[in-house]
Amino acid sequence: MTSRREFGRVIGSAAASLAISTSGEASDSEAKEPDSEIEARYANALRVYGDRLSDAQRKHLRRILEQNEGMLASVREFSLQNSDSPATTLRLEPAG
Amino acid sequence: MLDIETLYLSVRQLGNLLRKRQISPVELAESYLERSQRLGPKYNAYVTLTPELALQQARQAEREIRLGHHRGPLHGIPYAAKDLVSVEGYKTTWGAAPYAEQQLGYNAAVIEKLNGAGAVLIGKASMIELAGGLGYSNGYASLTGPCRNPWNTDYWTCGSSSGSGAIVAAALAPWALGSDTRGSIICPAASCGIAGMRPSFGRVSRYGVMTISWSMDKLGPMARTADDCGLILAQIAGHDPRDHDSLPVNQASFRYPVSTSATRERLRIGRLTNAWKRLPDPLEQSLSDAIGMLREAGEKVEDVEFPQGPYEEAAELTILMEAAAAFRDLVSSGRCAQLRDPLGQINGYASEQFSSSDYLQVQRVRAVLQKNVDRLFERFDVLTTAAQSTQAERLAEQTSPGGAEEEDEEIESRAPDGVSSLCGLPAISVPCGFSTERLPYGIQFIARAGNDHRVLEAAVRFQRLTKWHLERPV
Numbered sequence: 103m104t105s106r107r108e109f110g111r112v113i114g115s116a117a118a119s120l121a122i123s124t125s126g127e128a129s130d131s132e133a134k135e136p137d138s139e140i141e142a143r144y145a146n147a148l149r150v151y152g153d154r155l156s157d158a159q160r161k162h163l164r165r166i167l168e169q170n171e172g173m174l175a176s177v178r179e180f181s182l183q184n185s186d187s188p189a190t191t192l193r194l195e196p197a198g
Numbered sequence: 199m200l201d202i203e204t205l206y207l208s209v210r211q212l213g214n215l216l217r218k219r220q221i222s223p224v225e226l227a228e229s230y231l232e233r234s235q236r237l238g239p240k241y242n243a244y245v246t247l248t249p250e251l252a253l254q255q256a257r258q259a260e261r262e263i264r265l266g267h268h269r270g271p272l273h274g275i276p277y278a279a280k281d282l283v284s285v286e287g288y289k290t291t292w293g294a295a296p297y298a299e300q301q302l303g304y305n306a307a308v309i310e311k312l313n314g315a316g317a318v319l320i321g322k323a324s325m326i327e328l329a330g331g332l333g334y335s336n337g338y339a340s341l342t343g344p345c346r347n348p349w350n351t352d353y354w355t356c357g358s359s360s361g362s363g364a365i366v367a368a369a370l371a372p373w374a375l376g377s378d379t380r381g382s383i384i385c386p387a388a389s390c391g392i393a394g395m396r397p398s399f400g401r402v403s404r405y406g407v408m409t410i411s412w413s414m415d416k417l418g419p420m421a422r423t424a425d426d427c428g429l430i431l432a433q434i435a436g437h438d439p440r441d442h443d444s445l446p447v448n449q450a451s452f453r454y455p456v457s458t459s460a461t462r463e464r465l466r467i468g469r470l471t472n473a474w475k476r477l478p479d480p481l482e483q484s485l486s487d488a489i490g491m492l493r494e495a496g497e498k499v500e501d502v503e504f505p506q507g508p509y510e511e512a513a514e515l516t517i518l519m520e521a522a523a524a525f526r527d528l529v530s531s532g533r534c535a536q537l538r539d540p541l542g543q544i545n546g547y548a549s550e551q552f553s554s555s556d557y558l559q560v561q562r563v564r565a566v567l568q569k570n571v572d573r574l575f576e577r578f579d580v581l582t583t584a585a586q587s588t589q590a591e592r593l594a595e596q597t598s599p600g601g602a603e604e605e606d607e608e609i610e611s612r613a614p615d616g617v618s619s620l621c622g623l624p625a626i627s628v629p630c631g632f633s634t635e636r637l638p639y640g641i642q643f644i645a646r647a648g649n650d651h652r653v654l655e656a657a658v659r660f661q662r663l664t665k666w667h668l669e670r671p672v
Contacts, residue, residue: 143551151547154532159544166541166548173515174556176508180563188561189413189568
């Protein structure tokens with residue numbers, strides 16, 4: 103899936119841009135919140151799997167978590183109503 | 199052995215020759231097998247060839263056709279199946295070292311259907327490891343090595359249905375089965391200059407097929423023409439209670455061709471103007487020429503934009519989260535370290551850190567995005583744009599972790615693969631020109647969920663106007 107592969111490649115720079123943009127527009131406390139989530143997730147991944155990872159893999163893992171956080175930020179920014187239910191089983195819209 | 203002109207014929211043309219007994223199923227199977235044995239290794243196109251099964255099925259088809267018993271358009275027609283589809287008696291490696299010796303001991307539902315249709319399986323096509331389920335960096339991420347593009351072996355076929363693309367482009371078989379979670383049929387079809395169709399979600403049963411993402415995985419045909427894709431889809435579609443997400447009986451089956459009256463209507467085509475950030479000039483020109491031809495032929499074409507929203511992000515997150523569950527044993531056991539790609543070796547550890555709240559949030563957004571996209575189809579029968587934003591990519595191995603951070607590209611937040619895959623929409627890519635390096639370009643058509651006949655109609659009409667699909671690698 104080159105799209106997935108390309109997406110993985112470009113999302114890194116997008117996540118970096120997002121972090122810069124956030125720190126420029128939001129207050130310090132707001133800007134730190136995503137970082138703490140990344141830190142918590144990184145620490146948990148190392149707690150469970152750290153003994154399997156080289157230093158280079160740890161750096162790579164951290165970058166992946168940063169990328170994932172960037173994607174989550176985009177999704178979390180999307181406006182939802184309380185009643186919007188999840189597509190936990192994808193239902194197709196009826197064909198026209 | 200049959201000549202190369204015959205081996206490059208479409209499924210429809212081969213079927214006509216078989217029914218008229220101008221060629222025999224056995225000589226057809228032997229010819230494709232000989233070519234696959236000789237050229238398959240050059241492209242790393244196969245994991246396994248299945249000559250015993252192929253000849254047994256071909257002999258049976260020959261007997262039946264001689265007696266006047268015709269099972270349908272695939273009777274006696276050879277094909278290859280991506281190696282994530284289980285075939286009884288053969289390995290199903292999922293393209294990945296941890297599963298290199300795996301035998302599942304039963305036939306997938308789609309193989310059962312193809313056996314019933316009298317098709318002849320000649321081999322299991324190579325693929326990206328786990329179909330990219332735990333992520334990957336390039337075409338080397340495969341148990342069988344990088345799949346090389348028959349148009350130029352320095353270039354990749356794209357993935358993850360890599361072998362399926364090479365097999366059809368090089369006439370090692372007239373068609374191949376692929377799978378698509380987010381672009382894995384559309385991209386190799388475009389890169390290899392063939393037709394590739396991703397059916398609506400739930401149209402083809404995935405029973406006996408490796409899972410990446412339960413809510414996004416689809417199986418579909420890759421063939422010489424869009425018309426062939428229609429013929430094949432009609433044989434493999436249908437409800438299957440063994441697949442939780444299989445469409446209901448009255449929606450899953452598919453007839454091809456559609457009625458004559460529907461095929462005379464003018465198509466309302468929406469040309470997507472914001473699907474890609476930028477396209478190379480030759481691709482932009484090929485696309486403009488293609489749209490121009492459709493207009494001149496009487497189709498109604500208007501510009502349209504995808505609605506705003508985090509489509510690509512939601513698609514990628516859905517895949518990451520569901521793949522973490524699908525491959526949980528592989529990740530927790532540490533056997534993911536056996537994968538070739540540095541990203542695949544550790545991505546599962548990162549994906550396990552998502553919370554259930556994250557997953558539900560993505561799926562809540564997904565449902566809204568799905569409705570927003572569906573509204574476009576009140577105005578259009580199909581949407582169209584380039585199948586990919588570039589020609590096929592040059593093969594280059596990445597052996598160290600990471601390496602992506604130097605890239606300075608922008609995220610394609612509305613790239614068509616993310617939108618259509620996230621929403622379960624049918625899509626097809628057919629060739630529409632060549633780059634200056636003579637690598638194929640593809641144009642894709644996307645339709646409302648369930649309207650698979652619309653993407654086929656658009657692509658068939660386009661192929662009646664053009665001859666790109668008759669070009670072949672030297």
